Amino acid sequence: MTKKIVVLPGDGIGPEIVAEAVKILEAFRQEGLDVSLEYGLIGGAAYDETGTPLPDETLQMSKQADAILLGAVGGYKWESLDISVRPEKGLLGIRSELNLFANLRPAILYPQLAEASTLKADVVAGLDLMIVRELTGGIYFGQPRGIRTLENGEKQGFNTLVYRETEINRIGKVAFDIASKRQGRVCSVDKANVLESTELWRETMTTLSESYPDIELSHMYVDNAAMQLVRAPKQFDVMVTTNMFGDILSDCASMLTGSIGMLPSASLDENSKGMYEPIHGSAPDIAGQNIANPLATILSAAMMLRYTLDEAAMADRIEKAVSKVLDDGLRTADIYSAGMTKVSTSEMGDAVLAAL
Amino acid sequence: MTKKIVVLPGDGIGPEIVAEAVKILEAFRQEGLDVSLEYGLIGGAAYDETGTPLPDETLQMSKQADAILLGAVGGYKWESLDISVRPEKGLLGIRSELNLFANLRPAILYPQLAEASTLKADVVAGLDLMIVRELTGGIYFGQPRGIRTLENGEKQGFNTLVYRETEINRIGKVAFDIASKRQGRVCSVDKANVLESTELWRETMTTLSESYPDIELSHMYVDNAAMQLVRAPKQFDVMVTTNMFGDILSDCASMLTGSIGMLPSASLDENSKGMYEPIHGSAPDIAGQNIANPLATILSAAMMLRYTLDEAAMADRIEKAVSKVLDDGLRTADIYSAGMTKVSTSEMGDAVLAAL
Ligand SMILES: CC(C)[C@H](C(=O)O)[C@@H](O)C(=O)O
Ligand SMILES: CC(C)[C@H](C(=O)O)[C@@H](O)C(=O)O
Numbered sequence: 001m002t003k004k005i006v007v008l009p010g011d012g013i014g015p016e017i018v019a020e021a022v023k024i025l026e027a028f029r030q031e032g033l034d035v036s037l038e039y040g041l042i043g044g045a046a047y048d049e050t051g052t053p054l055p056d057e058t059l060q061m062s063k064q065a066d067a068i069l070l071g072a073v074g075g076y077k078w079e080s081l082d083i084s085v086r087p088e089k090g091l092l093g094i095r096s097e098l099n100l101f102a103n104l105r106p107a108i109l110y111p112q113l114a115e116a117s118t119l120k121a122d123v124v125a126g127l128d129l130m131i132v133r134e135l136t137g138g139i140y141f142g143q144p145r146g147i148r149t150l151e152n153g154e155k156q157g158f159n160t161l162v163y164r165e166t167e168i169n170r171i172g173k174v175a176f177d178i179a180s181k182r183q184g185r186v187c188s189v190d191k192a193n194v195l196e197s198t199e200l201w202r203e204t205m206t207t208l209s210e211s212y213p214d215i216e217l218s219h220m221y222v223d224n225a226a227m228q229l230v231r232a233p234k235q236f237d238v239m240v241t242t243n244m245f246g247d248i249l250s251d252c253a254s255m256l257t258g259s260i261g262m263l264p265s266a267s268l269d270e271n272s273k274g275m276y277e278p279i280h281g282s283a284p285d286i287a288g289q290n291i292a293n294p295l296a297t298i299l300s301a302a303m304m305l306r307y308t309l310d311e312a313a314m315a316d317r318i319e320k321a322v323s324k325v326l327d328d329g330l331r332t333a334d335i336y337s338a339g340m341t342k343v344s345t346s347e348m349g350d351a352v353l354a355a356l
Numbered sequence: 357m358t359k360k361i362v363v364l365p366g367d368g369i370g371p372e373i374v375a376e377a378v379k380i381l382e383a384f385r386q387e388g389l390d391v392s393l394e395y396g397l398i399g400g401a402a403y404d405e406t407g408t409p410l411p412d413e414t415l416q417m418s419k420q421a422d423a424i425l426l427g428a429v430g431g432y433k434w435e436s437l438d439i440s441v442r443p444e445k446g447l448l449g450i451r452s453e454l455n456l457f458a459n460l461r462p463a464i465l466y467p468q469l470a471e472a473s474t475l476k477a478d479v480v481a482g483l484d485l486m487i488v489r490e491l492t493g494g495i496y497f498g499q500p501r502g503i504r505t506l507e508n509g510e511k512q513g514f515n516t517l518v519y520r521e522t523e524i525n526r527i528g529k530v531a532f533d534i535a536s537k538r539q540g541r542v543c544s545v546d547k548a549n550v551l552e553s554t555e556l557w558r559e560t561m562t563t564l565s566e567s568y569p570d571i572e573l574s575h576m577y578v579d580n581a582a583m584q585l586v587r588a589p590k591q592f593d594v595m596v597t598t599n600m601f602g603d604i605l606s607d608c609a610s611m612l613t614g615s616i617g618m619l620p621s622a623s624l625d626e627n628s629k630g631m632y633e634p635i636h637g638s639a640p641d642i643a644g645q646n647i648a649n650p651l652a653t654i655l656s657a658a659m660m661l662r663y664t665l666d667e668a669a670m671a672d673r674i675e676k677a678v679s680k681v682l683d684d685g686l687r688t689a690d691i692y693s694a695g696m697t698k699v700s701t702s703e704m705g706d707a708v709l710a711a712l
Contacts, residue, residue, distance in 0.1 A: 083548070083550075083555050086549055088549040092550070118587060119474050119475055123474045139551065140550055142514070145551075145552050146552050147553075147555065150520065154520055154521040155520065155521050156518060156556070157520075157552045157554070158517065158552070159516075159517040159518075159551045160514060160515070160516055161514065162514040164510055164511065164512040165512075191600075193430065193439070193442055194444060195495065195513075195515045196439060196514070197501075197503075199503065199513060222604055223603045223604050224637075226582070226605070226607050226608040226611075227608060227611040229608075230475075230611040231611050244547075245604075247579045248582045248604055249582070251579040251582050252582040252585075252608065255582075255587050256586055260583070281580075
């Protein structure tokens with residue numbers, strides 16, 4: 001049966017980078033990959049056209065899809081909007097409505113780009129860590145939330161961090177399962193010495209680990225984790241953490257590699273239906289210039305082929321093609337260094353296509 | 357009038373490093389510094405002796421003190437205790453009871469230790485940033501909080517992130533005032549695209565900045581801030597942020613310098629009464645071995661002389677003495693590198709004393 005892919009280009013550089021990933025998917029379709037592509041609006045682009053960052057039409061088509069390819073959302077343009085209609089709300093809405101609770105964020109150093117890291121070579125050479133971030137709970141979605149006016153007339157803003165055992169268990173399982181195909185080590189990150197919600201997180205992970213005798217579970221406070229990522233990131237195999245801590249730590253980890261323009265991500269539900277998107281943002285400052293790096297989005301399409309479409313061979317071909325264009329010295333501006341060949345967004349996409 | 361200093365050695369390496377800072381204060385006392393020193397129990401040490409991490413006696417003497425010198429609290433030994441009696445609770449209790457809302461955490465690269473950073477030299481050379489962390493509000497103290505059992509029998513943990521305008525204003529003022537004596541730039545870090553509490557944070561900082569026409573205020577999302585600290589930390593002058601984000605970012609920033617054993621901190625109330633402590637933790641793994649680095653605690657005593665005791669000249673003398681012992685090649689194990697002279701905790705303290 002034809003698998004349905006919904007493409008949500010979003011804002012900023014989103015449309016440009018998504019176009020390059022679509023080129024690749026279209027090429028596989030020519031070869032017989034049985035997928036249909038349908039486009040939807042999300043984020044600021046959706047708000048501008050429909051007054052909401054997540055139109056019902058987008059939500060419905062996404063619910064019916066097998067996989068979603070997302071560019072990026074947000075930008076200065078919408079920063080003064082009320083929080084309830086910001087572009088980001090579209091992304092948060094789709095994560096929540098589709099129950100995409102497991103966010104996989106690899107932080108890998110590409111050997112061809114080792115120079116781009118701000119860290120010393122020996123600290124990051126060979127870095128390959130996987131951050132598993134809980135994506136549909138925690139303080140991102142907890143109720144009550146809002147801004148109220150107190151009796152004395154001043155405003156007070158409030159949010160609620162909340163996790164229940166079932167939520168912690170299911171993200172824990174994802175982390176343990178991934179670790180079992182890697183080095184077998186999970187580091188759970190919390191702030192159990194201060195926050196009761198993450199005290200429960202720690203206890204639940206500890207209990208869960210009894211069902212995974214071959215996995216080594218450790219715990220780390222989030223402040224220490226941020227330090228250890230800078231001090232010795234290679235100590236980690238898989239990290240699992242809350243929505244908010246995962247947001248911060250995964251961005252930190254991806255920047256360590258110097259390859260943030262290269263890193264894909266997957267957000268999965270319980271049936272490995274998923275949304276795939278680059279880790280980087282919408283970069284409004286360079287939008288429309290055909291200079292953004294499309295490789296993270298192309299590699300996100302590879303993750304989609306592997307995890308949702310069961311086409312590991314095609315995923316492999318993409319990843320090898322990306323490696324080849326890097327070996328050939330092709331670089332978009334963000335990863336350019338002296339002696340390499342600077343290419344545009346579309347030239348990079350074409351080069352990967354040719355190398356498939 | 358005699359100024360009262362309360363000394364709270366705490367846990368792990370706390371007693372050893374505090375002893376070295378006290379040596380220096382005692383030397384100044386011989387020279388005429390009019391202070392009295394009184395000792396109190398806090399953290400795990402207090403729990404073991406009295407059953408609570410913040411005995412009333414400690415709290416009362418701290419309330420009457422002009423300044424507090426703290427070592428560190430916490431350790432594996434107490435990790436299985438209930439969160440309400442953990443060593444950390446002693447620290448949180450004293451911060452809150454004494455209204456020490458402004459936590460100043462410098463991240464400075466000592467040129468003598470430049471090699472110790474995991475970052476490339478050009479990225480961190482000359483790094484000198486000040487993180488101003490809100491310390492008595494936010495999710496650390498918000499109510500309601502706890503772990504409850506839901507109807508279906510599973511447990512749920514919850515915490516509340518809450519900020520009101522007056523809290524944001526007073527920490528904002530501290531940041532702006534500090535920036536006015538530095539490069540005049542404040543970066544306020546929030547997650548205003550997701551959390552209403554920090555949307556209010558951003559609005560309040562923006563309004564406040566109108567009273568500081570000479571200060572340049574920028575805003576950054578916390579995930580981006582974690583990336584930018586790794587990518588280009590020298591872009592920052594003063595960062596101001598919430599209790600939780602400040603905990604994470606300041607640890608990350610201090611590790612960038614490679615000098616985390618060197619960094620002091622101050623936690624101040626509205627009248628510059630303050631608690632002074634090293635940024636690093638209690639390091640239970642090396643406790644009792646006379647190998648910990650006492651310099652962060654010695655430099656915390658210098659901050660105390662400067663901010664609370666109005667003895668800038670003495671503070672200068674400590675800072676110059678620390679610089680001199682580093683120039684002389686003295687290094688504790690944590691900052692040791694080939695060709696230097698390895699010294700113990702007490703040898704380092706003695707060397708600073710001799711160099712005063
Ligand atoms: C855009 C924003 C809402 C989002 C998040 O905070 O989750 C982004 O930072 C991310 O990490 O995907
Ligand atoms: C020990 C702990 C409660 C404390 C905190 O989280 O504030 C520590 O990490 C710090 O930064 O001073």
